[in-house]
Amino acid sequence: VPLFIRYESLARVMEWLDGQAIDLPVETVPLAEAAGRVLAEDARALAEYPPFDHARADGYAVRGLDTAGASGYGPVPLVLRDEAVAGATDSRLLEAGTAVRVDAGARLPEGADAVIPLAFADEVAGVVELSEAVAPGENVALRGEDFREGEILLTAGRRLSARDLALLAAAGFGAVGVRRRPRVRILILGAGLAASGGERGPGEVFEASAAMLSALASRDGGLPEAPRRVPRASADLVEALRERGADLVLAAGGSGEGADDLAAAAVAEAGRLAFHGIALEPARSAGVGRVDETLVFILPGDPAACFCGYEALAAPVLRRWSGDGAETSGREARGVLVRKIVSSLGAVDFCPLRRVPGGFKPVPPGLAGLAAADGFLLVPEDSEGYPAGSEVAMVLFEP
Amino acid sequence: VPLFIRYESLARVMEWLDGQAIDLPVETVPLAEAAGRVLAEDARALAEYPPFDHARADGYAVRGLDTAGASGYGPVPLVLRDEAVAGATDSRLLEAGTAVRVDAGARLPEGADAVIPLAFADEVAGVVELSEAVAPGENVALRGEDFREGEILLTAGRRLSARDLALLAAAGFGAVGVRRRPRVRILILGAGLAASGGERGPGEVFEASAAMLSALASRDGGLPEAPRRVPRASADLVEALRERGADLVLAAGGSGEGADDLAAAAVAEAGRLAFHGIALEPARSAGVGRVDETLVFILPGDPAACFCGYEALAAPVLRRWSGDGAETSGREARGVLVRKIVSSLGAVDFCPLRRVPGGFKPVPPGLAGLAAADGFLLVPEDSEGYPAGSEVAMVLFEP
Numbered sequence: 001v002p003l004f005i006r007y008e009s010l011a012r013v014m015e016w017l018d019g020q021a022i023d024l025p026v027e028t029v030p031l032a033e034a035a036g037r038v039l040a041e042d043a044r045a046l047a048e049y050p051p052f053d054h055a056r057a058d059g060y061a062v063r064g065l066d067t068a069g070a071s072g073y074g075p076v077p078l079v080l081r082d083e084a085v086a087g088a089t090d091s092r093l094l095e096a097g098t099a100v101r102v103d104a105g106a107r108l109p110e111g112a113d114a115v116i117p118l119a120f121a122d123e124v125a126g127v128v129e130l131s132e133a134v135a136p137g138e139n140v141a142l143r144g145e146d147f148r149e150g151e152i153l154l155t156a157g158r159r160l161s162a163r164d165l166a167l168l169a170a171a172g173f174g175a176v177g178v179r180r181r182p183r184v185r186i187l188i189l190g191a192g193l194a195a196s197g198g199e200r201g202p203g204e205v206f207e208a209s210a211a212m213l214s215a216l217a218s219r220d221g222g223l224p225e226a227p228r229r230v231p232r233a234s235a236d237l238v239e240a241l242r243e244r245g246a247d248l249v250l251a252a253g254g255s256g257e258g259a260d261d262l263a264a265a266a267v268a269e270a271g272r273l274a275f276h277g278i279a280l281e282p283a284r285s286a287g288v289g290r291v292d293e294t295l296v297f298i299l300p301g302d303p304a305a306c307f308c309g310y311e312a313l314a315a316p317v318l319r320r321w322s323g324d325g326a327e328t329s330g331r332e333a334r335g336v337l338v339r340k341i342v343s344s345l346g347a348v349d350f351c352p353l354r355r356v357p358g359g360f361k362p363v364p365p366g367l368a369g370l371a372a373a374d375g376f377l378l379v380p381e382d383s384e385g386y387p388a389g390s391e392v393a394m395v396l397f398e399p
Numbered sequence: 400v401p402l403f404i405r406y407e408s409l410a411r412v413m414e415w416l417d418g419q420a421i422d423l424p425v426e427t428v429p430l431a432e433a434a435g436r437v438l439a440e441d442a443r444a445l446a447e448y449p450p451f452d453h454a455r456a457d458g459y460a461v462r463g464l465d466t467a468g469a470s471g472y473g474p475v476p477l478v479l480r481d482e483a484v485a486g487a488t489d490s491r492l493l494e495a496g497t498a499v500r501v502d503a504g505a506r507l508p509e510g511a512d513a514v515i516p517l518a519f520a521d522e523v524a525g526v527v528e529l530s531e532a533v534a535p536g537e538n539v540a541l542r543g544e545d546f547r548e549g550e551i552l553l554t555a556g557r558r559l560s561a562r563d564l565a566l567l568a569a570a571g572f573g574a575v576g577v578r579r580r581p582r583v584r585i586l587i588l589g590a591g592l593a594a595s596g597g598e599r600g601p602g603e604v605f606e607a608s609a610a611m612l613s614a615l616a617s618r619d620g621g622l623p624e625a626p627r628r629v630p631r632a633s634a635d636l637v638e639a640l641r642e643r644g645a646d647l648v649l650a651a652g653g654s655g656e657g658a659d660d661l662a663a664a665a666v667a668e669a670g671r672l673a674f675h676g677i678a679l680e681p682a683r684s685a686g687v688g689r690v691d692e693t694l695v696f697i698l699p700g701d702p703a704a705c706f707c708g709y710e711a712l713a714a715p716v717l718r719r720w721s722g723d724g725a726e727t728s729g730r731e732a733r734g735v736l737v738r739k740i741v742s743s744l745g746a747v748d749f750c751p752l753r754r755v756p757g758g759f760k761p762v763p764p765g766l767a768g769l770a771a772a773d774g775f776l777l778v779p780e781d782s783e784g785y786p787a788g789s790e791v792a793m794v795l796f797e798p
Contacts, residue, residue, distance in 0.1 A: 031595065032625075035614035049766065051604055056701075058657040103657030104684075105591070105700055107602045118656050146765035153767060161797060162614035166702040167770045169607035174596015192504065196430065197573015203506045205450055208568035215434035215561035226431075257517050258457040258502030285503075301504055302455075303565040366545035367448065368552060371566045398560060399798070 007279035009381065010312065010348045013288060016274055017317050020295055022247050024180045024321060031169055034160050037178035038221075038323030043154045046172030048144040053108045055115045057139045060099040060128055064114035064136035075122075075129040099128045108140065115139035147171065157323055182321045184217040185246035185294075186210060186227035189237065189263055190253030190301045193229070208303040208367070209252040213310060219399070220315055221322025222248065237266040241291045247321070249294055250314060253301030255285040263298045267291065279347040279381060282365075283309035304370050308350040311376060311397075331396045333375065335359045340388045343379040351377045353394050360394055373397070406678035408780065409711065409747045412687060415673055416716050419694055421646050423579045423720060430568055433559050436577035437620075437722030442553045445571030447543040452507045454514045456538045459498040459527055463513035463535035474521075474528040498527045507539065514538035546570065556722060581720045583616040584645035584693075585609060585626035588636065588662055589652030589700045592628070607702040607766070608651040612709060618798070619714055620721025621647065636665040640690045646720070648693055649713060652700030654684040662697045666690065678746040678780060681764075682708035703769050707749040710775060710796075730795045732774065734758045739787045742778040750776045752793045759793055772796070 026040040055061060062078060070076035078099040094100055094111040102108065102115060113136040120132035147153060153167055154160075160168075160178070168176055193207040194200040210227035217224040225246065230237050241249060254263040255276075264276040264287055271291030276298060278286050286309040287298035295317065299309040336359035343349040352373035353360040360377075363369035375394035379385060386392060425439040454460060461477060469475035477498040493499060493510040501507065501514060512535040519531035546552060552566055553559075559567075559577070567575055592606040593599040609626035616623040624645065629636050640648060653662040654675075663675040663686055670690030675697060677685050685708040686697035694716070698708040735758035742748040751772035752759040759776075762768035774793035778784060785791060 031610040032613060034610070035617065047599070047605070049604075051599065052602065058655045058660070101658075103659060104655050105589070105604070106657075147767045154770065161770070162611045162618060163706060163766070163770045163772070163796065165614055166607045166611035166706065167766045169595040169610055170605055170702060170766050172595060172599070172605055174594065190504070195573065196568040196571060200446070200450065200571070203451065205448075205504070206446070206569055206571055208565045211430040211433070211568055212561045212565035214431060215564055218434065219561060256457045256503050259500075260502055261457070303569060307562060307565065367562070367566045367569050368546045371553065371560070371562045373562070397562065 007277045007284055007347065008275045010278060010280050010378075013275050013278055013313065014316070017288060017295075017313070020290065020317075022182065022293070022295065022321055024182065024247070026177045027180050028175050028177050030175045031165050031173060034168075034176050034178060035162060035165060037160055037181075039154055039156055039158045039160060040177040040179050041156050042152050043168060043171070043173065043176065045147050045149050045151045045153055048149045049146045049170045050141050050143055052143050053112075054141050055102040055104050055106050055108060055139065056141050057115050057117045058104050059102065059115045059117040059139065060121050060130075061094060061102045061108050061112035062099045062114055062116055062130075062134065063094065063096055063111060064134050064138065066097055067114070067116065067130050067133040070130040070133045072131045075131050076133075077127045077129050080123060080126050080128050099130075113137060113140060159323060179323055181221060181223040182247040182318055183245060184222040184224045184318070185240070185249045186213045186217070186224055187230045187237070187240055187249060187251045188227055188253060189230050189251060191232060191260060209299075209301070209306045212303060212307065213250050213252060216307075216310055216315065217250070217318065220318040222318050232260060232262070234262045234266050234269070237262055238270045241266060241270040241294070241296060246294050248314070248318065249291070249296045250299060250310065251296060252299045252306045255287065255298045255300050257285075263287070267296050267298065271296070278313075280308070280312055281344070281347045281349045283312065283350065284347070286313060288313065304365065304367050307370060312348070312350055312378065331399055332393045333396055334391060334393050337361070337386055337388050337390045337392055341377070341379060341385040343383055343385040345384060346381055348381055349379040351379055353377055360392065406676045406683055406746065407674045409677060409679050409777075412674050412677055412712065413715070416687060416694075416712070419689065419716075421581065421692070421694065421720055423581065423646070425576045426579050427574050427576050429574045430564050430572060433567075433575050433577060434561060434564060436559055436580070438553055438555055438557045438559060439576040439578050440555050441551050442567060442570070442572065442575065444546050444548050444550045444552055447548045448545045448569045449540050449542055451542050452511075453540050454501040454503055454505050454507060454538060455540050456514050456516045457503050458501065458514045458516040458538065459520050459529075460493060460501045460507050460511035461498045461513055461515055461529075461533065462493065462495055462510060463533050463537065465496060466513070466515065466529050466532040469529040469532045471530045474530050475532075476526045476528050479522060479525050479527050498529075512536060512539060558722060578722055580620060580622040581646040581717055582644060583621040583623045583717070584639070584648045585612045585616070585623055586629050586636070586639055586648060586650045587626055587652060588629050588650060590631060590659060608698075608700070608705045611702060611706065612649050612651060615706075615709055615714070616649070616717065619717040621717050631659060631661070633661045633665050633668070636661055637669045640665060640669040640693070640695060645693050647713070647717065648690070648695045649698060649709065650695060651698045651705045654686065654697045654699050656684075662686070666695050666697065670695070677712075679707070679711055680743070680746045680748045682711065682749065683746065685712060687712065703764065703766050706769060711747070711749055711777065730798055731792045732795055733790060733792050736760070736785055736787055736789045736791055740776070740778060740784040742782055742784040744783060745780055747780055748778040750778055752776055759791065
């Protein structure tokens with residue numbers, strides 16, 4: 001295993017990652033499963049909406065002009081017509097001087113252009129007495145007033161909200177084409193790991209990265225496989241890297257320069273190791289490479305360092321692919337440091353921050369500190385940190 | 400079907416909803432499935448972390464004081480001991496003047512208190528020559544320095560992040576007790592609805608609320624059942640309301656005063672109808688009630704009005720139960736209206752807004768406008784609206 005001669009700059013690694021294209025084919029999913037997915041193509045209405053003029057209120061369909069002058073003191077009588085005038089299969093004409101009972105949402109008969117709500121109408125022996133006038137168009141929704149057939153409703157790249165699903169359903173979509181979610185394979189390397197919740201031998205630690213990486217991949221729009229432990233043998237790792245079905249591999253552990261550190265060599269054997277050893281503290285042993293169509297991230301085995309490597313290297317890539325657009329858009333919070341940050345020169349420092357009264361505060365290193373943090377700041381290589389009182393932008397962990 | 404004599408104020412309805420307690424029992428889920436769930440009880444570390452002093456870097460475990468004065472010009476030689484001194488099952492003593500090869504994460508032998516990284520050590524014939532000195536504690540993680548056994552790591556009510564999962568795993572948790580997600584039943588009432596994506600007869604509209612309500616319930620931490628269409632007969636609705644297994648029912652459609660509007664009567668028959676008819680525009684026909692342990696929301700059939708009813712009435716309740724704490728915390732954006740809002744007196748107006756350059760703009764009514772909106776504003780009953788330039792707080796639709 002070669003020693004790290006020099007650490008590649010994070011900027012150079014991100015530049016390489018930006019150049020890695022991944023083809024995510026379109027898949028068609030039922031609307032019921034489409035929330036949060038990213039629309040693959042512009043959605044044009046398959047049908048207009050509303051599909052016909054209809055009542056917005058329960059009441060009586062009328063010709064608005066017939067109601068002129070109606071009031072509580074001078075009710076206007078209209079001849080009540082049979083309900084069959086309105087309804088699903090019929091569009092018979094509503095003649096002048098007549099009214100027909102309609103429920104909200106029901107189709108208006110031809111000729112009707114307004115609805116008198118129930119509260120302003122009394123039925124008496126085949127006549128409806130109106131105690132209020134309505135103008136044409138009142139309490140009525142017109143055919144196509146929301147959108148027309150063929151109109152572009154939503155554009156490609158949009159993450160579908162609950163409201164979008166209603167819009168698409170009303171426009172006739174039962175299913176919709178969305179980008180495939182990037183499939184994420186999680187490989188846990190390294191010896192001395194006990195399954196959390198089980199027994200732990202002397203010299204063993206509980207494995208703590210698998211559930212975390214899976215949750216992070218889901219958070220960023222990926223579709224994680226169940227994490228796998230990879231035995232020590234390099235051949236097993238090479239095989240897991242070459243196996244089809246993943247767009248992205250997160251390999252945690254075995255990233256260093258030690259005797260058991262097989263990750264980089266296995267990536268080089270299976271495909272291409274682009275960089276190993278990155279000037280990113282505390283994830284210096286991270287690396288990136290490519291095996292066929294799959295982009296591989298080598299991450300440190302220490303869970304806190306693994307998190308740093310994921311957030312700094314993999315999260316922006318996964319979010320871009322999963323269609324989030326900008327990597328940090330809407331995920332930044334500006335604030336003032338209430339304590340100084342000290343950073344060493346020569347490497348980007350991943351600095352977790354916590355919101356506190358008055359601003360942001362760096363947290364102590366380790367998992368407990370990380371859990372208490374709300375986001376992070378990357379301190380550039382050529383910066384020795386920031387004094388208390390500096391205004392900084394924190395990238396939030398949770399969207 | 401009785402006519403709405405008066406509309407209950409939204410404030411009074413929310414007050415009633417606030418008083419409705421629901422018991423959500425604790426359920427235990429594996430860590431791998433716990434992301435986003437809400438911790439039911441304080442989590443105390445089952446084990447300390449790290450579980451032993453270990454190396455933070457690949458290199459040689461040493462006694463720091465033995466390395467004093469080492470430099471590239473004056474390397475310090477230490478006797479190389481067998482690797483079995485370190486490692487999983489052994490904790491033999493590292494004697495003064497000796498060193499042992501360790502990988503990052505490996506347990507330190509007794510007596511060792513620092514690690515020299517590989518880059519500053521050369522092995523020559525049983526001797527390690529160190530070209531840099533390390534102080535005691537350098538490149539070493541001490542047992543329990545992150546957290547101690549029994550320490551409270553996370554408190555009840557916390558929504559578990561990916562980082563939290565790493566913390567819990569390291570502390571020995573294989574599974575964790577979380578609050579059950581509120582189970583949400585979605586009932587679609589009303590005639591004249593065609594399944595979207597299928598054929599639509601004359602006078603029919605595509606059903607557009609089911610997928611939307613399901614996505615909204617998921618967004619707010621609920622666990623939605625597959626939406627069901629309920630036939631016109633009131634008895635079927637009463638049965639669906641009484642069926643066990645839901646904490647909350649969303650019944651869309653059949654909410655008005657028309658002949659087919661069975662929702663309110665069915666709730667009254669199955670349990671208790673608390674309010675029907677709410678001074679909330681455009682969801683005046685909404686209502687709330689209770690059937691045994693289940694809270695029932697009657698929502699309008701029109702999808703845009705249904706959305707309004709859900710957001711104004713059900714979303715705050717569901718978010719509170721699902722453990723989000725404050726209903727709108729972190730979901731508000733302040734900004735300036737670039738156009739005036741006109742609102743009628745006597746009802747709260749649900750006003751969807753869109754972010755535009757310079758501030759917020761009301762969107763046109765309907766599904767297309769709603770999809771384009773980013774959040775909403777509730778204009779109070781006694782307000783006629785706001786002039787352009789007013790600063791307002793918008794509740795964001797997406798967290």
